Amino acid sequence: MSFFKNIFGSSEDEISKSKVNWITLNDINQLDEIVAESKFKPVVIFKHSTSCSISRMALKGFERDFDLDDEVLVYFLDLLNFRDVSNKIASMFDVRHQSPQILIIKDGISIYDASHENIDVAILKEKL
Numbered sequence: 536m537s538f539f540k541n542i543f544g545s546s547e548d549e550i551s552k553s554k555v556n557w558i559t560l561n562d563i564n565q566l567d568e569i570v571a572e573s574k575f576k577p578v579v580i581f582k583h584s585t586s587c588s589i590s591r592m593a594l595k596g597f598e599r600d601f602d603l604d605d606e607v608l609v610y611f612l613d614l615l616n617f618r619d620v621s622n623k624i625a626s627m628f629d630v631r632h633q634s635p636q637i638l639i640i641k642d643g644i645s646i647y648d649a650s651h652e653n654i655d656v657a658i659l660k661e662k663l
Contacts, residue, residue, distance in 0.1 A: 553598050557581075560610040563623050572608055573640040577663055579603075580610045582621055582636040590635035593654045597637070600656035606663060607639075639663065 560569075560580065569578050581597065584590040601609075614621040614634055625632040628640065633650030639662055640646070647662040649655070 555598050555601050555609055555611075556604045557609055557611040560612040560620060561617050563620055565610075566620070566623060566627055569608075569610065569640055570643040574642055577607045578610065578640040579607050579659065580612060580624065580638045580640065582612045582614050582624070582634055582638075584634040585613055585615055587634060589651060593635040593651065597654055597656060603656070603660065603663070 569580070572578055581594070583594050603609075612620055612624070621632060621634075624630070624638070628638060628645035628648075630636075630638060630645055630648045633648075635654060636648060636650040637654050637659070638645045638648045639659065647659075649658065
């Protein structure tokens with residue numbers, strides 16, 4: 536098992552080493568909090584698959600370029616462990632499930648979503 540952890544890591548490893556001020560998303564009830572928070576400050580949700588190298592590359596690029604901690608709240612979803620939350624995000628915000636994927640939630644709705652190589656902090660800044 537440690538062999539796979541060394542290759543793929545875990546969601547705890549990934550968010551603990553990051554410069555991004557991640558908020559762990561692991562409960563469906565947090566989505567109501569996100570909707571409420573998004574009325575005061577935009578919320579970004581990053582959906583990540585710990586078993587996918589493309590997702591890992593997107594995450595690393597996002598973390599490298601991210602400098603918006605004062606402007607947005609940023610949630611991290613390990614979608615392999617919390618697939619029910621990911622499914623609820625898709626239905627609640629009317630987006631097709633992707634992995635990796637980011638969403639911007641503003642005033643309770645998803646105003647932007649991107650996946651795979653389209654996850655880009657510069658574009659995120661434009662959308663805010």
